[in-house]
Amino acid sequence: MTDTTLARVTRRSADSTREAILDAALDVFSERSFEGATTREIATRAGVTQPLLNYHFSSKDELWRAAVDRLFATLNDALGARAAGLRGVDEVTTQKLLVREFVHFSARYPQLHRIITAESKIDGPRMDWLVERHVRPLYEATTAAFARLTAQGHLPAIPPAHLYYLLTGAAPTMFVLAPECRRLSGIDPFADDVIEQHADAVITLLFGS
Amino acid sequence: MTDTTLARVTRRSADSTREAILDAALDVFSERSFEGATTREIATRAGVTQPLLNYHFSSKDELWRAAVDRLFATLNDALGARAAGLRGVDEVTTQKLLVREFVHFSARYPQLHRIITAESKIDGPRMDWLVERHVRPLYEATTAAFARLTAQGHLPAIPPAHLYYLLTGAAPTMFVLAPECRRLSGIDPFADDVIEQHADAVITLLFGS
DNA sequence: GCGCAGCCTGATCGTACGATCAGAGTCTTG
């Protein structure tokens, strides 16, 4: 038992270091973009030394991919769990609640949209990877649902691709620009009631109620 | 006359160099963010050598400010001219057309939102400058108009600050993520009819028609 | 047409970047 415990402690220590690095990497990459982020700042925020990043991840590029992978896994878990709990519910209600979940996730992890925005500006290899590996599945599922809802008259007659970019623009921007928002309006976008109000607003805009 | 002409030619040559540098700077800053943009790449795109940037602009920081100043001047000119042409028209129609103008501007200069997004992520000195100098006047004017239209029942009952971030998120995102959009949907967001369709969509969402 | 001011370039400065490497410390295994 002693051995197992100690083994666990050791392994957990290494794993928690990896997690701390990924947390810090996600923050710094989302704040400074890939080129502007420095491995030294990520290391400092994670409370480790800079060469350790190259020990756990072979390069800055791979660290970025690992951080993004984990973020999208969290998103897919959240949306998947929400959808699983709504089995049998009609599609309009389901989609409204999924949009609400998406707004909440955007508030919890504004890094998602910061990173997508930063990378999608240029047609680089990281954008290739990001779009094909993570964004496309979400895009296909979302636009398919939008097309069905529009056909049923539950959404305005707007092409699905446009609706997709209206949603992915409208939902997270207040949280992505949170420092600006606080300064301009005095509102803290991350307050629970503000998040809820924003989700209401997005749903009202899209579904009309 | 010869003297004047020649003097003008000389001066215009220098001015056009400045303009070329500002054009390139706007592109590179918007693509790579401030830290990720290199003065060498800006110089290359402008067709000049790198030290020339420090000749015309004292530092990378000041070059950034000059490029942003010019961009916001263009935006304010566009919105001002549109509003001036609508004197006497009722406010609902005016605001719809201003939103349309804003969508068109976002398509013409996606750099605006790329830069705002990049800088507003962190509370740095450039964000201070950007918000107080350029964003706040637009925010105040927009939210004031939204409050009036909501009171008159022309906009859904959503707090003006939320409406502001819904608009500034929904309108430009398709153009900001243009490379991604092309890849995901095959649609070129910068095609004239797509821009028009997107403007229609934004207005439909906000005003319900 | 000569000198001078304005526009621009090549060379180079100090600094900070990502990455590498040898080795220290720690814990498991035999």
Add this chain to the structure above:
DNA sequence: CAAGACTCTGATCGTACGATCAGGCTGCGC
């Protein structure tokens, strides 16, 4: 308890950054 693997650090590599500086070129004013 000795050997070895895993985790982590300090020192340092070559490179690319922003900025500076001395000097060349062009074209106008005297």
